[in-house]
Amino acid sequence: CDAEVALIIFSSRGKLYEFGSSGTNKTLERYQRCCYTAQDTNISDRETQTLFQKVSKLKAKYETLQRAQRHLLGEDLGPLSVKELQQLERQLEAALTQARQRKTQIMTEQMEELRKKERHLGDINKQLKIKLESEGQGSFRTIQGLWDAGAMVGNNTFAVHSSQPNAIDCEPTLQIGYPNYVPPEASIPRTAAGESNFIQGWVL
Numbered sequence: 001c002d003a004e005v006a007l008i009i010f011s012s013r014g015k016l017y018e019f020g021s022s023g024t025n026k027t028l029e030r031y032q033r034c035c036y037t038a039q040d041t042n043i044s045d046r047e048t049q050t051l052f053q054k055v056s057k058l059k060a061k062y063e064t065l066q067r068a069q070r071h072l073l074g075e076d077l078g079p080l081s082v083k084e085l086q087q088l089e090r091q092l093e094a095a096l097t098q099a100r101q102r103k104t105q106i107m108t109e110q111m112e113e114l115r116k117k118e119r120h121l122g123d124i125n126k127q128l129k130i131k132l133e134s135e136g137q138g139s140f141r142t143i144q145g146l147w148d149a150g151a152m153v154g155n156n157t158f159a160v161h162s163s164q165p166n167a168i169d170c171e172p173t174l175q176i177g178y179p180n181y182v183p184p185e186a187s188i189p190r191t192a193a194g195e196s197n198f199i200q201g202w203v204l
Contacts, residue, residue: 070076
């Protein structure tokens with residue numbers, strides 16, 4: 001037998017008087033250890049049971065949510081009754097209404113943001129236009145003066161070229177052989193010898 005027995009004797013005043021067995025401290029330590037171990041085991045069992053119940057509830061809830069999701073997607077509608085189908089229809093209409101409201105809200109916010117950007121860009125454009133008009137007057141006058149001066153120089157150059165004779169008015173002629181000197185008909189008589197000399201000069 002693995003049992004241990006210890007005897008403790010107290011006096012009439014409630015004070016420890018005598019140990020009736022040797023190794024009483026060891027027996028007490030073993031007793032406390034066994035009691036605490038049993039309590040810990042009971043606590044662990046209760047916690048395990050509680051966790052198991054929680055897991056079972058979560059699993060059932062997960063399956064219910066999955067089934068509801070399939071119904072919203074139009075799947076597994078066969079087992080549903082007319083009342084359940086009407087409830088599903090109301091849920092879909094409510095979801096569609098909320099989706100449309102949210103879409104309208106987002107589009108309104110985007111349009112307002114675009115209007116703000118448009119007004120900001122308009123202000124920047126006005127500022128740049130005013131700055132350009134204030135700074136560009138002097139530059140415009142300078143450019144206009146340079147343009148007028150260039151036009152005057154161009155007119156003077158055109159006048160000078162127009163006053164000069166055109167050196168390329170007549171076309172050039174090609175002459176082969178010695179140049180011919182044609183004397184006046186009155187001073188030199190036309191003879192056959194003169195014509196012969198002219199032919200010899202042409203041949204040479």
